[in-house]
Amino acid sequence: MFTKTSAFLRDHLTPINTLVLPFTVLNGFLDFLGGAFTSLRYVVFTLIGTIFVGMITLAIREKRQAAQANGLAAQVPGRWNRPFAQVLAALLGASALFGGISLAYASKGGVVANAYPPLKDVQQAMLGVLRDVKADTVVIKAGVENISRHMDNPRAQLKSRGYELTSSGLLDAIKQRDEEAVALFSAVRLRVDKPAPLGFLLHDYWDAKIASLLTEEMFADESACIDKHGNGQEIATFLDLYRLNLRPDQPEKADTFKRLCKSNLVREFLEKQVKTMPGRLSSKPEPGDSPELLAQYQWALNYLSK
Numbered sequence: 001m002f003t004k005t006s007a008f009l010r011d012h013l014t015p016i017n018t019l020v021l022p023f024t025v026l027n028g029f030l031d032f033l034g035g036a037f038t039s040l041r042y043v044v045f046t047l048i049g050t051i052f053v054g055m056i057t058l059a060i061r062e063k064r065q066a067a068q069a070n071g072l073a074a075q076v077p078g079r080w081n082r083p084f085a086q087v088l089a090a091l092l093g094a095s096a097l098f099g100g101i102s103l104a105y106a107s108k109g110g111v112v113a114n115a116y117p118p119l120k121d122v123q124q125a126m127l128g129v130l131r132d133v134k135a136d137t138v139v140i141k142a143g144v145e146n147i148s149r150h151m152d153n154p155r156a157q158l159k160s161r162g163y164e165l166t167s168s169g170l171l172d173a174i175k176q177r178d179e180e181a182v183a184l185f186s187a188v189r190l191r192v193d194k195p196a197p198l199g200f201l202l203h204d205y206w207d208a209k210i211a212s213l214l215t216e217e218m219f220a221d222e223s224a225c226i227d228k229h230g231n232g233q234e235i236a237t238f239l240d241l242y243r244l245n246l247r248p249d250q251p252e253k254a255d256t257f258k259r260l261c262k263s264n265l266v267r268e269f270l271e272k273q274v275k276t277m278p279g280r281l282s283s284k285p286e287p288g289d290s291p292e293l294l295a296q297y298q299w300a301l302n303y304l305s306k
Contacts, residue, residue: 246300
């Protein structure tokens with residue numbers, strides 16, 4: 001009993017659920033939309049009509065084959081000539097017919113709205129909602145495209161974050177430990193023209209991740225390390241700052257300096273100290289001179305010379 005019921009449901013109700021019911025509901029919905037989505041209505045109407053014509057064609061072919069066969073074969077209805085198949089074809093035909101009539105009434109608001117005028121108010125309200133949704137979709141799409149273009153533009157992103165596209169802006173990003181902003185400065189290939197960003201990173205706030213985001217191209221200008229055309233006090237300040245950080249116990253800082261600093265002034269300073277400090281240590285040491293400092297200078301000079 002259960003097996004027969006399952007077979008009946010599979011052979012009879014399933015085709016209705018998969019073919020007739022969806023197309024009928026879709027036809028009714030599209031009809032209620034009046035003149036909207038006309039192209040989709042044509043597609044649905046054509047699809048239903050094609051299936052209907054295909055079923056009729058198969059049924060006619062089966063009848064012809066049965067007529068040409070022996071009497072026993074003629075007694076068994078073919079797949080497409082069984083009562084249920086005929087009912088299914090009739091329903092599809094009716095759905096296709098409704099779709100055709102709906103297309104003819106599209107400019108007048110559809111078959112349903114014309115048959116029952118009170119529904120026109122509901123129809124207009126629904127169409128108004130759809131128009132609003134469409135308008136909102138257009139606005140949202142435009143906004144998304146604008147955001148997408150904005151996100152693809154690192155300069156715009158930096159400006160939106162409040163950073164100037166200058167060496168001072170990069171310094172602010174390093175001070176705020178804003179790794180994303182530093183990466184954006186790298187993306188725009190900012191040419192650093194002041195020693196403050198590198199000096200601050202090495203001496204005041206060291207961060208290996210931020211250091212790795214800085215590129216040699218950004219620091220190609222010698223003034224990004226030391227501005228030799230600046231005043232003597234500034235040059236002395238940065239020379240002292242760098243020599244304090246060029247130490248064997250700070251290899252990451254030393255590597256960053258070697259990679260980014262394109263000035264020879266630091267090396268010249270180290271060479272001078274390595275040559276003169278031994279004599280000063282043996283005769284008249286200056287404040288700060290020591291064998292340990294001399295060893296540090298020798299290590300830094302050798303490291304930068306590799």
